[in-house]
Amino acid sequence: MKVYKLFTPTNVGALALKNRIVMAPMTRCRAIGNIPNDLMATYYQQRASAGLIITEGTSPSPNGLGYARIPGIFTEAQVEGWKKVTNAVHKKGGKIVLQLMHTGRISHILNMGKGTHIIAPSAIKATGQMWTDAHKMQDYPMPKAMTTEDITSTQAEYVKAANNAIKAGFDGVELHGANGYLLEEFLSPATNVRTDQYDGNLENRCRFVLEVTAAVAAAIGKDKVGIRLSPYGVAGDMPNYPEIDATYDFLSKELNKLDIAYIHLVDHSAMGAPTVPIEMKELIRTNFKNTLIICGGYDKDSAEADLESELCDLVGFGRPFINNPDLVERLEQGQELSQNLKTDLFYSADAVGYIDYTPYKVPVLHLID
Ligand SMILES: Cc1cc2nc3c(=O)[nH]c(=O)nc-3n(C[C@H](O)[C@H](O)[C@H](O)COP(=O)(O)O)c2cc1C
Numbered sequence: 001m002k003v004y005k006l007f008t009p010t011n012v013g014a015l016a017l018k019n020r021i022v023m024a025p026m027t028r029c030r031a032i033g034n035i036p037n038d039l040m041a042t043y044y045q046q047r048a049s050a051g052l053i054i055t056e057g058t059s060p061s062p063n064g065l066g067y068a069r070i071p072g073i074f075t076e077a078q079v080e081g082w083k084k085v086t087n088a089v090h091k092k093g094g095k096i097v098l099q100l101m102h103t104g105r106i107s108h109i110l111n112m113g114k115g116t117h118i119i120a121p122s123a124i125k126a127t128g129q130m131w132t133d134a135h136k137m138q139d140y141p142m143p144k145a146m147t148t149e150d151i152t153s154t155q156a157e158y159v160k161a162a163n164n165a166i167k168a169g170f171d172g173v174e175l176h177g178a179n180g181y182l183l184e185e186f187l188s189p190a191t192n193v194r195t196d197q198y199d200g201n202l203e204n205r206c207r208f209v210l211e212v213t214a215a216v217a218a219a220i221g222k223d224k225v226g227i228r229l230s231p232y233g234v235a236g237d238m239p240n241y242p243e244i245d246a247t248y249d250f251l252s253k254e255l256n257k258l259d260i261a262y263i264h265l266v267d268h269s270a271m272g273a274p275t276v277p278i279e280m281k282e283l284i285r286t287n288f289k290n291t292l293i294i295c296g297g298y299d300k301d302s303a304e305a306d307l308e309s310e311l312c313d314l315v316g317f318g319r320p321f322i323n324n325p326d327l328v329e330r331l332e333q334g335q336e337l338s339q340n341l342k343t344d345l346f347y348s349a350d351a352v353g354y355i356d357y358t359p360y361k362v363p364v365l366h367l368i369d
Contacts, residue, residue: 005307006300007332010051012291012314013223013261015095015171017051020307021328022264024295024318025054025099025174025228029347030354031071034059036081040071041088042355046325048094051314054174054264055085057101057181060161061154062116064182066107068133069349073098073161079168086169097172097226098165100158100216104182105143105191106236110134118143119150120185121192121199121208126237131347140237151198154182155212162216162225172224175213178266180236183209184229187247190239202247210254217260226262226293227255229284232276233268240274248280252287262291264316270297281311300331322346326359335360 007019030039044053059065059072072078082098089096105120110132112118120143129137146154162173177183185191186208192199198207209227217225231248232240255263265284269275285292294306295316303315321327323338330337338357345353 004300004304004332006304006315007328010313012052013172013225014221015052015224015261017095017314018049018093019051019328020314021051021303021331022293022295022314022316023047023050023053023321023327024316025056025101025176026318026322027056027067027070027101027347028354029067029069030349031069031081032349034065034070034072035075035077036071036085038084039351039355040081041084044085044096045088045092045094046355047321047327048089048092049326049328050094050321051328053089053094053096054316055096055098057099057103057176058161060100060102061157062113063119063154064102064104064107064157065112065116066103066118066130068111068131068347070101070103073100073164073168074157079164082165082168082170090169095171097174097224098168098170099174099176099228100161100165101176102154102158102182104180104185105140106130106180107143108132108138108141110138119146119154120144120182121146121194124191124193126180128237145194148196151208155208155215158212159215159219162220166220166224172226172261173216173220174264175209175216175225175227177209178228178230178235178264179233180238183212184233184236184238187251188238189241189243202243202250206247206251206254209251210258213255213258213260217258222258222260225260226264226291227260228264228266230266230268231280232274233266234273235268245280245283249283249287252284256288256290260290262293262314263288264293264295265312267294267296285311323357324360325357330360333360
């Protein structure tokens with residue numbers, strides 16, 4: 001019988017994982033008041049057989065809470081709320097890291113608290129609309145270009161948030177450097193036209209991401225820090241640009257020098273985005289010596305193929321974890337996956353379409369006697 005690498009244990013930085021299946025970060029908008037709760041603890045506990053759970057995007061700052069009902073990690077109440085989640089997952093033998101997501105210009109003030117600002121490297125607004133609970137779909141607003149003080153204070157917020165994550169019992173943090181949010185906005189010349197040391201050339205455009213990564217690694221330990229990247233991704237109105245290969249070549253080499261635990265590469269071609277060229281995946285694989293996770297559109301066989309060819313060390317599954325809480329067991333035992341994915345309930349506010357997907361049931365045989 002074939003032995004699948006997918007189900008073998010491995011180490012990622014400081015973490016010993018029971019298998020190579022990662023539950024990808026997925027925003028689910030159940031954090032009423034931006035505070036994690038019992039419902040979320042149940043949801044994550046149901047999925048604790050993943051080798052590693054990466055939480056939904058969680059804001060390190062009141063300025064980064066751009067979506068409705070996403071959680072934060074900058075208040076005591078949020079830390080207490082997250083403790084319920086980490087305890088629930090650890091009780092089942094799972095490992096869980098917190099994704100730090102500052103939404104940057106992909107934010108709406110109607111979703112945010114008093115005294116907050118929508119900030120970005122430059123005052124360039126995204127084309128498109130986003131959901132607000134108060135007034136439904138709204139155009140993306142014009143962000144405020146970050147001042148030097150904003151840059152310093154935002155970096156400090158990331159550090160505080162990472163420390164809070166450890167206080168809340170997380171096994172580490174993942175910096176969200178993908179999908180058009182604040183960190184990626186610094187990387188791209190389409191969203192970063194600053195005239196200081198954070199733009200002008202690709203090294204400068206990588207500076208904020210590298211400074212945040214270094215500061216977070218210094219605070220909680222480099223072996224507890226990963227980063228998610230999405231070269232060639234278009235989410236959040238991020239167009240392609242001529243220096244994209246050179247940017248990620250430089251960035252991945254610099255991340256390697258920081259010796260963090262992992263890079264988590266996103267390929268959203270299965271969701272209609274452009275394909276990430278294989279050369280880009282191989283480039284990051286070559287430049288970065290620690291763990292590489294790749295995510296997007298995988299099934300058991302394609303995941304196993306990329307592990308066996310050593311293109312990556314772990315594989316992320318997103319949507320399959322939503323309607324298959326026992327995804328690992330189903331893949332391992334060759335059971336059918338649920339096809340009943342309720343996409344209209346991805347971002348709703350309650351238990352329906354969230355914790356009511358059931359584990360695999362052996363079909364009942366109706367014998368005729
Ligand atoms: C409902 C939903 C919410 C998501 N939220 C996030 C998020 O908070 N952070 C993030 O990095 N990616 C997010 N993603 C992207 C997933 O992590 C993953 O990359 C994507 O679903 C592709 O993997 P899949 O084909 O296995 O679903 C989200 C995807 C979905 C479907």
